[in-house]
Amino acid sequence: MVGTSGNWSIEEAERIYGVSRWGGGYFHIGENGNIKITPNPSDPSVQIDFKAVIEEIHEEGVQLPVVVRFHDILRSQVANLNTHFRNTISEAEYQGEYHGVYPVKVNQMREVVEEVVDAGAPFNYGLEAGSKAELLTVLALNNNEDSLTVLNGYKDEEFMRLALLGRKLGRRMVVVVEKYSELLLLVRIAKELKIDPIIGVRAKMTVKGRGKWESSGGDRAKFGLSFAEIINTARYLKEHDMAHCFKLLHFHIGSQLTDIRSVKEAISEGGRIYAELHKMGFPLDYVDVGGGLGIDYDGTASTSESSRNYSMQEYVSDVVYGMKEMCDLEGVPHPNLVSESGRAITAHHSCVITEIMGEIKSNSAAIDTGPKDGEHYFVKNMREMISNFDQQTNMQELYNDASQYKEQALDAFKLSVLSLEELAKIETMYWEIMTRLQAYYAQAEYVPEELQELDFNLSSQYLCNFSVFQSAADTWAIDQLLPVVPISRLHERPEINCSLVDITCDSDGKIDQFSVGREITDVLPMHRLKANEPYYIGLFLTGAYQDVMGDMHNLFGRLNEVHIFSYDDDPQDFYIEEVVKGSSVEDVLSIMQYNPKAMAYDMKRLIDKQVSAGVIKPREGVRWTDFYEDCLSGYTYLKTAK
Template identity: 90%
Template sequence: MDGTSQEWSVEEAERVYGVSRWGGGYFHIGENGNIKVTPNPSDPSIQIDFKAVIDEIHQEGVQLPVVVRFHDILRSQVANLNTIFRNTIAEAEYSGEYQGVYPVKVNQMREVVEEIVDVGEHYNYGLEAGSKAELITVLALNTNEDSLTILNGYKDEEFMRLALLGRKLGRRMVVVVEKYSELLLLVKISKELGIEPLIGVRAKMTVKGRGKWESSGGERAKFGLSFAEIINTARYLKEQGMAHCLKLLHFHIGSQLTDIRSVKEAISEGGRIYAEMHKMGFPLDYVDVGGGLGIDYDGTASTSESSRNYSMQEYVADVVYGMKEVCDLEGVPHPNLVSESGRAITAHHSCVITQIMGEIRSNSAGVDTSEAEGEHYFVKNMREMASTFDQQTNMQELYNDASQYKEQALDAFKLRVLSLEELAKIETLYWEIMERLQEYYAHADYVPEELQELDYSLSSQYLCNFSVFQSAADTWAIDQLLPVVPISRMNERPDVNCSLVDITCDSDGKIDQFTVGREITDVLPMHKLQPNEPYYIGLFLTGAYQDVMGDMHNLFGRLNEVHIFSYDDDPEDFYIEEVVKGSSVEDVLSIMQYNPKAMAYDVKRLIDKQVSAGNIKPREGVRWTDFYEACLSGYTYLKTGK
């Protein structure tokens, strides 16, 4: 069939893959069937063909799989969030300002943080740190004295001293107290050093978020002070003559909030706490509403765990108007607003591109099923069922009989009644019957329950050159849905239903949950693999957490990275600004306490021994030694041609 015929269109591909629904204005399907990238939706004249990006990656000699970062998307998201807050504040006649911070835990990669700091300077957009190493990082990077640095997480004495060093450097570093003992430690050290801190308190909210991380709120939340502890904190600071140091109220009810109602409820409760503290004589400057601004990973715009039922505009409006309403009712000033929306800032800018290495099918290797002399009647019966298939056949009965014969044949083989060749014939005939049943029920109004699993049983597994544990950790750990789509050929009808498996030696190394249309399915329509024609797929929206949470399973290590910037004067509208090499074999071995140089020496010694014994010729020995050393310095993933 001609894949570009009228039987399939780009519009139908959009309906199946939903690229525009989850793409955030940055990704769509082009008329040529390739994924197109609009790095800045406000300038639609710049359109990058993703297939052209892959072609240039190959020309640069960079091996797949790769992480592709579109830095203009990152910059666009920072500008978008800040612009929406500024415009909404003006429309609402809200008297406070917006001073957001990026939580570096979402993606600590230097290139990412530096880009955010650079574009964020115009908006006094700051950083948030939740550990000592992150604090050391933001001390060096966030040099804008007008932006905030929010310090969350549990803290020790060294952490407090680093925070006060920031104050000494003229930085607006707010230490958020997570437990009461931290306050005592902070006051002690600040008096010892003679440096006044900026202090925030994190409230343990009764409101809970909705989604995978709803336990971040509520009375059993890991972080935060109870209402009684907040009052005791404020009174203790007044006793110590440091009430003026209390500047910020912080609350957080969960990441990836799926339902806008949880945002409204949190703002209502948090606004009341702020107002009461103001009336108690603690005129706070800031209210930090935490993170939670979700991403529509599955494109359904719903309250599913991988979606959200609101836009960024609606989220910001609810924060601004909600806080204004509470403050006006209570007769207190509007505080400056802070948010920590890391997922929304980073998710879209990064994706993983890999190549399909092959296809795995349950029924891919059949045998000749022609009749043989003396064969068992199980084989004859199964052949008869396969040959008498017609529209008058009772399909349910056929399925039941074929399944029973297959099970009985396996038992007979174990009892040495059937030969291996006879069992293979029965297996081949069984899968032929299942394929014909699948074809029949594809057009049926009713499918019996037992046969509803046929699509999955007969589906292919496409073998992908990457590690789920390294590059899509959340799909394995918490069943997070990530959009998976082919990079090209979407103007052709996808004729293969498949799940994805990676190249690790772990059965959990797979992706078998996808969004097709507006439903979650266990197979994804893909295109038939063509000989000598590489087939590329992308895992999108990986910029939040996936970039930094990967492990060392099977010693695969980090992927190669390619950083893309748009450039209107270039014929392809982009250029590769930087290539960051991924992990080599010797890199990952060194992390695991091996000594690659010693290993190379040991293998060379073993080869030399075989040369001396006459088992390997000298020239061959040199080649094997060079090959081993080249593998040590090479990429950990499979080598592929273009």
């Protein structure tokens, strides 16, 4: 994969890593080879050098790995979505308005939700909650009486009472009925409290999305009412003199929609349901088209599971014009439009920065393979293959022979026919042959199928100071592709093909799927590590779900966070607005029901016992006690030299 000839350029780096393709206008490669950030693409004069950000992080004494949040990007995405809807509604002469909501499940971090609320205030941009804890959160945070608060998910009596409390406070709390029994519960409590709710129903669509989450639609969908249940809901509300409370139709066909055709189909079906309800005497105010606005993680602008074949503008246009066309055809008013686009709002603003701690190679160790008296003929034969390599005309035969000798040598070792040293010689020579075959086939037009794995088998593994399970859970759980890029040295040719492994003691703690030059590969071109020079990489587009989904595998806790704001008057065009400390060892142990103070006391007692026995000197005992306590209060990740 990594080339060996020709000039290297920033354009070539862009071709391989695709930063501008997935960067959304916010990220690109600078002429100095560093990743650059444009927090507001409409003002390209403000450019932040990512390497300068890392240097300032070190100056602040913040230890890597770290989550870096660019709050200007978050605010920009809120404005982009709302502006696209406003402009398209005006151009289309659409009679309704846009009332978007941010689904807090995508990233519930307080700093994120507060920033979304503040950035969305001029647009009356609201919030969506799907659980009781999220409802408690949005009740406290969303105090804009002109914005919606949409309540999805399964609900109990306490949930309903909280929603009606919001109504009592003058808030536009829309309770979306996910199953018919919820309607009965809501009506009973509303009558008891004498509070009119705002009621929505979620339709179980026949249209399915495309991508990993296509099962969100269709007859087997987890949420939503069938067409018969929707009609029964409308009639039940009319019977109980609450038809005026029925205000919203909601549908959702899946997250990360890859194909714009599924959006068009959903709008067509949803618009038809809305029109029929209107004709039945239920003049709904809102149609909520749900989430699904995708992110181009791999930069291919395709229908692959990690991409999308449309832009934000195209998505908005299809929603607005599609609903307008259906309503005009049916002769019903245009409803106000609601969408729940969380991934598109948050993904770009956050990334994980970590340092490469070292390199793991299958063929890194070697021993002297010189001849010895009495050595086994397996060793001699392997040495002859190396000696005759340049005269070899059938490289595939050479590969087959070398592979067979290696397998036979291992069997012979198990039977005590070969010594450990002889086996090590054969292994060393085998990897030398494979390396030379790799170089040969790098220039060949045709590579036999069994030799196509040479690049992967000979690739390095770069050891990263982070936990996949904590900071990139989707890469492990659902094979979600995230862009991975070196932060600097992109003006240099990458010479190493590698995958990434984390510092957990789990073999699944790895990333081995990458977008390289519009293809998905199992290795990524990286630069050779240099002595005494740190090498930083970024996992980008982690702002959606990854921030809040991590577990504590091996007791690696939450990362340190750094919040960045752009500032044109600063020489570096940015400043660190806030540092949020990540989990200490004490924090994660306490969550797992350990008592760190008791542990420290027990360790001190054990050390004191050794001091009394004369095994440890008193001053040394104090140092060991302090060291143990310092480790308890320290970061859960590896310490690196600054």
